[in-house]
Amino acid sequence: MCFKVWRAAIGFAYLRAMTDPKSLLALETSPPCFSAEAAAAFARDIFGIDGPAKPLYGERDQNFRITPAQRPGIILKILSPTELESAVDFQTIVLDHIQAMDPSLPVPRVRRTLAGDAYAFVKDAAGTPHMVRALDFQPGRVMDDVEPTPALLRDVGAQLARLDRALANVFHPGMGQKIVWDLRAIEILRPSAALIEPAQDRALVEAVLERFLAFRPHLDRLRHQPVHNDLHPGNMLVDADATRLTGMLDFGDMIHAPLIFDIAVTAAETVGTSLDPITYATEIVAGYDAVNPLQPEEFGALFEAIIARHALAATIMAWRKQNDPAGAEKLAALAGIGIAAIQAFLAAGKERVVARFRAACASRPSAGLTARRFAVLGKGLELSYEEPVHLVYGQGAHLFAPDGTDYLDAYNNVPSVGHGNVRVADAISRQMHWMCTNTRYLHETVVAYAERLTATLPDGLSQVLFVNSGSEANDTAYRIAKAVTGKSGAIVISGAYHGITEISAALSPYHGPQAQPLEPYIEVLEVPDPFRGRFTEAAPYAADADRAIAALQAKGLGVAMLLVDSAFTAHGITAAPPGYFAAIAAKVRAAGGLVVGDEVQSGFGRMGEAFWGFARHGVVPDMVTLGKPMANGHPTGAVVTRPEILEIFQRKIEFFSTFGGNPVSAAAALATLNVLQEEDLQGNAQRTGTALRAGIASLQGRFPLLADVRGAGLMTGVEIFEGGTPSRALAKRIANAMRRAQVLIGTEGPQGNVLKIRPPLPFNGADATRFLETLERVLAGL
Ligand code: PMP
Numbered sequence: 203m204c205f206k207v208w209r210a211a212i213g214f215a216y217l218r219a220m221t222d223p224k225s226l227l228a229l230e231t232s233p234p235c236f237s238a239e240a241a242a243a244f245a246r247d248i249f250g251i252d253g254p255a256k257p258l259y260g261e262r263d264q265n266f267r268i269t270p271a272q273r274p275g276i277i278l279k280i281l282s283p284t285e286l287e288s289a290v291d292f293q294t295i296v297l298d299h300i301q302a303m304d305p306s307l308p309v310p311r312v313r314r315t316l317a318g319d320a321y322a323f324v325k326d327a328a329g330t331p332h333m334v335r336a337l338d339f340q341p342g343r344v345m346d347d348v349e350p351t352p353a354l355l356r357d358v359g360a361q362l363a364r365l366d367r368a369l370a371n372v373f374h375p376g377m378g379q380k381i382v383w384d385l386r387a388i389e390i391l392r393p394s395a396a397l398i399e400p401a402q403d404r405a406l407v408e409a410v411l412e413r414f415l416a417f418r419p420h421l422d423r424l425r426h427q428p429v430h431n432d433l434h435p436g437n438m439l440v441d442a443d444a445t446r447l448t449g450m451l452d453f454g455d456m457i458h459a460p461l462i463f464d465i466a467v468t469a470a471e472t473v474g475t476s477l478d479p480i481t482y483a484t485e486i487v488a489g490y491d492a493v494n495p496l497q498p499e500e501f502g503a504l505f506e507a508i509i510a511r512h513a514l515a516a517t518i519m520a521w522r523k524q525n526d527p528a529g530a531e532k533l534a535a536l537a538g539i540g541i542a543a544i545q546a547f548l549a550a551g552k553e554r555v556v557a558r559f560r561a562a563c564a565s566r567p568s569a570g571l572t573a574r575r576f577a578v579l580g581k582g583l584e585l586s587y588e589e590p591v592h593l594v595y596g597q598g599a600h601l602f603a604p605d606g607t608d609y610l611d612a613y614n615n616v617p618s619v620g621h622g623n624v625r626v627a628d629a630i631s632r633q634m635h636w637m638c639t640n641t642r643y644l645h646e647t648v649v650a651y652a653e654r655l656t657a658t659l660p661d662g663l664s665q666v667l668f669v670n671s672g673s674e675a676n677d678t679a680y681r682i683a684k685a686v687t688g689k690s691g692a693i694v695i696s697g698a699y700h701g702i703t704e705i706s707a708a709l710s711p712y713h714g715p716q717a718q719p720l721e722p723y724i725e726v727l728e729v730p731d732p733f734r735g736r737f738t739e740a741a742p743y744a745a746d747a748d749r750a751i752a753a754l755q756a757k758g759l760g761v762a763m764l765l766v767d768s769a770f771t772a773h774g775i776t777a778a779p780p781g782y783f784a785a786i787a788a789k790v791r792a793a794g795g796l797v798v799g800d801e802v803q804s805g806f807g808r809m810g811e812a813f814w815g816f817a818r819h820g821v822v823p824d825m826v827t828l829g830k831p832m833a834n835g836h837p838t839g840a841v842v843t844r845p846e847i848l849e850i851f852q853r854k855i856e857f858f859s860t861f862g863g864n865p866v867s868a869a870a871a872l873a874t875l876n877v878l879q880e881e882d883l884q885g886n887a888q889r890t891g892t893a894l895r896a897g898i899a900s901l902q903g904r905f906p907l908l909a910d911v912r913g914a915g916l917m918t919g920v921e922i923f924e925g926g927t928p929s930r931a932l933a934k935r936i937a938n939a940m941r942r943a944q945v946l947i948g949t950e951g952p953q954g955n956v957l958k959i960r961p962p963l964p965f966n967g968a969d970a971t972r973f974l975e976t977l978e979r980v981l982a983g984l
Contacts, residue, residue: 233264234280234332236324241266245278248315248322249336267339274339276313280324281333287321290333292376293453294320296369296428297337303368308361308439308449310337342439342448349474350435352485354444359489361447362433362468366461367494369428377428377458382518384431384457385466385510386421388414395513397520403541410513410544417506421460424503429464431455434471434536462500465490466507470543471536479543480550480558483508488562496563498624501556509547512540557595558606564594565604586948587941596621599965601946610945610972612961615917618806618831619877620964626834629873633866641668641863648868654875656842658813660822665848667841668863672802672829673701675839679825680705680763682841682851683796689760693750693790696726697952699772700765700800709765712772714952723759725750727786729770729952730778733910733921734928740778744785751793761795763825768815769804774951775919775958777912783819796847799823802839803917806831807878807963810888810915818914833870834877837861883963887915890970894918894959897974905981907932916965919950920957930954932984939980945973 236244241255245268253270255278264280281290297312313336315322321335350358382391392411398404432455439449457463469483487504490496496504519537522530547555568574572590576583591609595602598620601609611621619626633647641648652666667682669675684690692709694700699712708721720726727750729735730743737743747764754761768783770776787797804815805828812818816826824847829839839862851857861867878884895918899911909923922933933955940947950958961969 232282233260233262234282234326236264236280236326238266240324241278241280242268244280244324244334245276245336248324248334249276249278249313250316251276251313251336268336269339274341276336276339277310279335279337281321281335283330283332285333287333289376289379289454290321290335292374292456294335295374296372296453296456299372300365300368303371304364307364307368308340308342308447309365309453310340310449310451312336313338340439340449340451342441343444345435345438345440345444345447345472348435348440348444349476350472350482351445354440354446355472355482355485356489356492357445357447358433358438358468358472359465359486359491360493361450362430362464362486363490363493365430365433365450366427366464369430369456372428377456379457381431381455381457383455383467383514384459385414385463385507385514386418386459388418388510388514391514391517391521394521395517397524398516399520403516406541406544407513407516410509410548411517414506414510414513417503417510420499420503424460424462424500425497426458427461428456429459429461431457431459431463431467433464433468438472460503460507462496462504462507465496466504466511469504470508470511471539473539473543479539479546480555483555484558484562487559491563498622501559502552504559505547505552505555509544512544516540554606554608557597557600557602557608560595560597561602561604561606568592568604586946588938589941591941591946598622599962599969608944609941610961610969610976612959612965612969612973613946613948614962615803615808615960616830616835617962618808619834619874619881619883620962623834623874623877625877626836626870626873629869630836630866633869636865638864638866640858640860642858645865645868647865647872648863651868651872651875654872655840658875659826659842660817662822662844663826663842665843665845666863667843667848667857668867669839669841669859670837670861670867671701671839672800672827673703673706673839674859674862675802675827675829675841676700676706676709676765676798676800677703678841678857679765679798679827680709681855681857682825682843682847683763683798685851685854686847687760687762687794687796689754689762689794690723691725691754691757691759691761691795692723693725693727693747693754693761693764693786693795695766695770695773696729697773698726698765698767700767700802722757723754725753729773729776730782731770731773731776732779733777733912738779740780740782740785743779743782744789747786747789751789751795755793761790761793763796763798764790765798765800765827766816767800767803768819768821769809769914769917771803771917771958772950774921774956775913775917778819781820783816783821787821787823796824797821799826801826802829806875807884807887808915808917808960810884810891813884832874833867834874836867836870838867838871878963881964884915886966887963890965890967891915891918893967894970894973897970898977901974901978901981907981913959916959916961916963918957918959920959921951922955922957928953928955933957935984936980939983940976943976943980945976 238255245251251268251270253268255266255268258265262282266278268278269275294312300309321333323331324334395408398407437452441448469486473482515536519533593601594604599611601611656664694709700706700709711726728746732738799816807813809815825843832838895911902908910921912919924932933949937947937949948958950956
């Protein structure tokens with residue numbers, strides 16, 4: 203598709219001048235017409251290659267293959283007299299540069315003349331000088347008539363990525379050449395779209411051209427570099443069985459442009475007949491990304507550029523039909539696929555196509571993954587859902603399977619500022635590139651983060667001890683409480699979950715007394731559950747703390763601490779009566795114990811009403827423990843407490859966590875907090891969560907199995923009853939049916955009958971609508 207219209211001048215004048223494509227396209231010339239004998243003589247005399255000359259096709263250059271006894275020989279190119287020396291210099295510099303950067307890339311090599319030059323001049327019969335140059339012959343067959351397999355497509359993508367990496371740092375003014383195939387110049391050709399027949403194709407192409415013109419300003423923000431801009435099958439060679447790319451040809455359309463232009467051309471045009479156009483493109487993109495990773499915003503731009511490339515080709519085709527029928531024929535094959543491809547891409551939609559691209563980039567082929575997982579991770583590690591979900595990529599509150607299937611994530615609280623958050627990912631990557639040490643060295647980020655974190659907490663909670671998980675935080679909180687109070691008894695809520703270490707597991711009567719007998723130093727309190735418990739008021743529940751305190755004192759242990767998850771997550775997101783937490787906190791303090799708020803679930807804005815869960819209950823704990831959402835998935839935990847408490851602990855025990863508070867974790871946590879605050883995700887949790895619960899509650903009339911809807915912010919529990927009693931089986935059925943309908947939720951509570959709905963905090967109004975529509979459908983279909 204060598205179709206240059208103007209090679210020299212650079213500048214805005216060009217854009218203004220190019221309102222009539224006809225006048226510019228008239229610069230097109232046909233190739234020179236030297237004889238094969240003359241070509242053989244040039245090869246011998248100028249390049250020292252002695253062999254017969256066989257004419258080859260050329261759009262503007264006259265090409266010959268010269269085959270000496272010593273194969274493979276060269277391609278001799280006799281250029282049209284209108285070609286500029288600067289254009290040949292440009293190609294020579296680029297090809298030499300590629301060879302230096304990546305010597306095994308299958309690109310043409312510039313053969314020097316016997317005098318050591320990149321080209322020489324010869325004269326035709328009329329005495330007109332022509333440049334003559336030579337490239338090493340590249341073996342392989344043109345890919346045009348090949349049905350590309352996924353493996354070949356990945357190889358094409360990978361080789362193109364290598365090419366772009368090699369091109370990234372070369373410069374020549376020729377890269378400013380103005381060619382009609384530059385997508386940024388689409389409006390120049392735009393009027394010719396009026397020539398497209400039939401009318402519905404014309405309307406489609408015009409809509410895509412308009413769409414790309416509207417999108418064009420976004421291109422300015424993307425990575426730019428020299429791009430080949432024409433790597434379609436006609437410019438690619440493959441080996442005999444078409445499994446590998448062996449040649450990339452024709453560097454004549456190179457421009458300095460957004461990097462994605464290169465991928466768009468190849469992904470749009472490297473298609474066969476057996477797959478759909480999106481699948482061909484997806485394989486190319488995945489092959490490319492594996493070698494030259496794409497940036498998140500480039501995926502969406504790629505969608506735009508691919509359909510724009512097809513629309514541009516259809517437009518150029520229409521122009522040529524009228525003005526250059528021979529040229530139109532060369533584009534016929536491409537035009538044949540263009541309209542159908544545009545329709546396929548638009549029908550799938552940008553979001554879904556981007557998801558397929560990104561999912562393919564993120565996943566490796568993984569046959570038998572479930573069996574392999576059980577084999578190496580053990581059978582006991584439960585997989586969620588009857589049909590396990592395989593996820594490879596996420597964005598905001600959305601998760602994607604390898605085939606691009608989109609799941610609405612209404613369950614995961616760890617990626618609190620959203621899956622695939624770029625700011626957090628960049629912070630981690632940046633810091634990891636510098637170094638990762640520990641808190642025994644001075645480092646700005648961990649200090650800055652601790653300052654920012656404590657600024658969100660009540661006065662007094664001003665010192666941070668960094669660990670790596672919620673379990674470690676709770677384990678450490680107990681050690682601190684023991685060291686500070688001199689007592690060893692701990693009080694937790696029946697059925698609570700606080701972690702996996704020896705101590706935090708002991709503090710977790712989650713699995714019930716049968717599965718896990720209580721340690722003697724622990725007392726559990728009756729769950730303050732106004733829905734299904736014995737009382738609806740705080741006082742009678744709080745009275746249980748008197749019993750627990752007395753029991754610990756009777757054992758001679760005393761009370762070191764009370765540990766409460768104020769979201770009462772493990773109990774099914776129970777709505778504890780107002781004043782309950784404050785009442786038991788007061789009793790424990792009166793007995794000399796410390797109050798610990800486990801904010802692993804309820805912290806960092808999740809509950810909407812307040813940034814910290816304890817604040818909803820009018821309690822200021824002596825310590826808070828943090829984990830899960832703290833660094834958006836990077837393992838980070840902490841205990842925050844008052845200086846006088848930490849001082850006693852640190853005097854008695856030399857506490858140091860190798861990873862806790864390391865610069866990478868600190869950077870991740872700081873970026874997470876920045877996003878939380880700047881995007882007001884607490885406010886979103888409050889608004890969206892309230893609307894979500896109202897929506898679920900509005901279904902209760904039609905579906906009485908929704909026995910209770912409760913929670914705060916984006917933390918919601920829904921009791922599922924059947925025949926008037928809690929039903930674990932029905933709750934599980936609903937969760938599995940939701941999963942089949944591509945919405946992820948969990949089940950929770952001592953009887954496992956509570957739907958747990960706890961999405962990433964960017965979960966928005968549209969997500970809530972999708973959630974409610976899906977829930978309604980699932981319930982109606984039970
Ligand atoms: N506390 C609470 C309230 C939790 O929900 C959890 C985890 N589910 C933990 C502590 C333990 O955190 P981790 O798994 O990160 O150790």
